[in-house]
Amino acid sequence: MRRPLWMGIFAACLIPFVLTLGNSMMVPVIPVMQSAFGISPTQASLLITAYSVIAVVLMPVAGFISDRASRKHIAMAALGVAAIGGCVAAIGAAIAHSYSWVLVGRIVQGVGAAFAMPLALPLAGDLAAEGDRGRAAGLTEVGNTVGKLVSPMLGALLATWAFFAPFWAVFALCGALSIAIAWMVRGPLRPVARAPKKGLWRSAFRQHAALLTATYVSGAAGMLCLFGGLVSLSESLADRAHVPEWQNGLLLSVPQAMLCAASLVTGLWLARTRARSRVIIPLGFAITALAFGAAGLARGMGWQVAATSVGTYGIGTAITAVDANLATAVPREVRGSLSSLYTSARFLGPTFGPPLASWLLGFGASAPSFVLAAIALAAGILCAALLHRRSAQEGDTTAKAGREAVQT
Known part of the structure; x- marks a missing residue:
């Protein structure tokens, strides 16, 4: 390039x-x-x-x-x-x-x-x-x-x-x-067309319904789990007596460093692998569900930090694959509109994740981890079903095009 x-x-x-x-x-x-x-x-x-x-x-x-x-x-x-x-x-x-x-x-x-x-x-x-x-x-x-x-x-x-x-x-x-x-x-300053044709959004939503639903669910659920998990871990760290604040801050940065590492590794690996996203996205949420569940069972602070860090790595993996899907599969003429809805869905995480985790802490120190694990598991299952459906639809379209080519 x-x-x-x-x-x-x-x-x-x-x-x-x-x-x-x-x-x-x-x-x-x-x-x-x-x-x-x-x-x-x-x-x-x-x-x-x-x-x-x-x-x-x-x-x-x-x-x-x-x-x-x-x-x-x-x-x-x-x-x-x-x-x-x-x-x-x-x-x-x-x-x-x-x-x-x-x-x-x-x-x-x-x-x-x-x-x-x-x-x-x-x-x-x-x-x-x-x-x-x-x-x-x-x-x-x-x-x-x-x-x-x-x-x-x-x-x-x-x-x-x-x-x-x-x-x-x-x-x-x-x-x-x-x-x-x-x-x-230095690239193109304007979209391909000044204004997308009428019905293009409806066509894009209809054609990519499964992908877009999985995208918005992944964005909202991933950020909800991320910020909820960080707040839960922060509260656990704050409960420790006679520990300097800088040390707690350093421990709290470990899960975010893992999130960054996951984004970098997955982004570099996904250069030409859009088809693999139907596996990577549910796998990332599965890792998060297992790790947050383990964080709820962990008794030592070191184990809790480690489990939460693995969970954020799963979130980073899933979210980066979602980004790649949105950048490659959506028509350029409506990419801005559809991407902005995805970004809005992601912002629901920092808006509702911290208060949700704080409320769940009233039911016990492990409650946020278990609930967030359930949310991640549900998101992973839903995304797996939606992306499998999209893959099947693409296969049917390809097969139909092949039959028409043979007939002609």
Whole structure:
């Protein structure tokens, strides 16, 4: 592949990395902002929740627009909006000392993220050659998981200088990436058609119904299990007495490192293996179900960390295969719309996973692990059935085409 296209794919992979940093960096800073502004825990958590809710609502709109205009230009503008949101929040915290201004800045940042985040996968798919789309999709997932891995540590590090420093970091990173995309993306600036033909979405949904259902189920269930499992493990680590917080943070980063490793390995392996995804996706969820079940039975903290880490590896394997499927199988004219719905489904994980795990902890320390294992198992079985059905339909179509060719 020509170097300029790989530069564009790299820029697309940086979109989820930077936007994940922009949200997750705030987690370690929330307690500090709570005391600095004199606000309640609910008001403090709203700084993260507002970002996620705005993103979930607007992402389908972003995908719809991206199928009619330049994905590159939309990504540049959206990252610029996210940078403005970071700047407003930083000024509100550092100069105005106003919680309201910080909240407004976070909402603006969420609007920018909503229009930029779902473009990473279709933009990488547009730039990559057909045989390289699976690998490009895997690399976008790597960008996402690396952002999850380093953001808590980076947020805590910046907060040692000033609690509003992460907001300035959002301003700098999003602004720099917007400029970088303008220079690095040399591929096609517009979709194949200005506006997809009427009925194309309906045709795509009908033709890829099984695949899309498996995709959305996998995205929602995978992220729900990931964030629920991390919250459950975090609570278990917090219950340990006389253990430094940095040590607990280091242990909590192990499952996220495994998630990153799974995305990298699976993405590189799936270069030309779309057919294998019908095995890889259910297998990933099966690994997660077994590992989370083992985490619920584990008594030692080391075993619990190890089991949760294996579970997140399974999630990374399944999710990366789903990304590759979406990047290679869906028509380019509607790739933005369908990818944005997938990204919205994924955002349900950080929205509902932590409160679900916290509620389940009231029934016992092992309850979240067992329930999440059941969710992963159900998702794996459903995806296996849907992808097998799709494979059978493709086989029937191929056989019919072969018979027609012989007759002619």
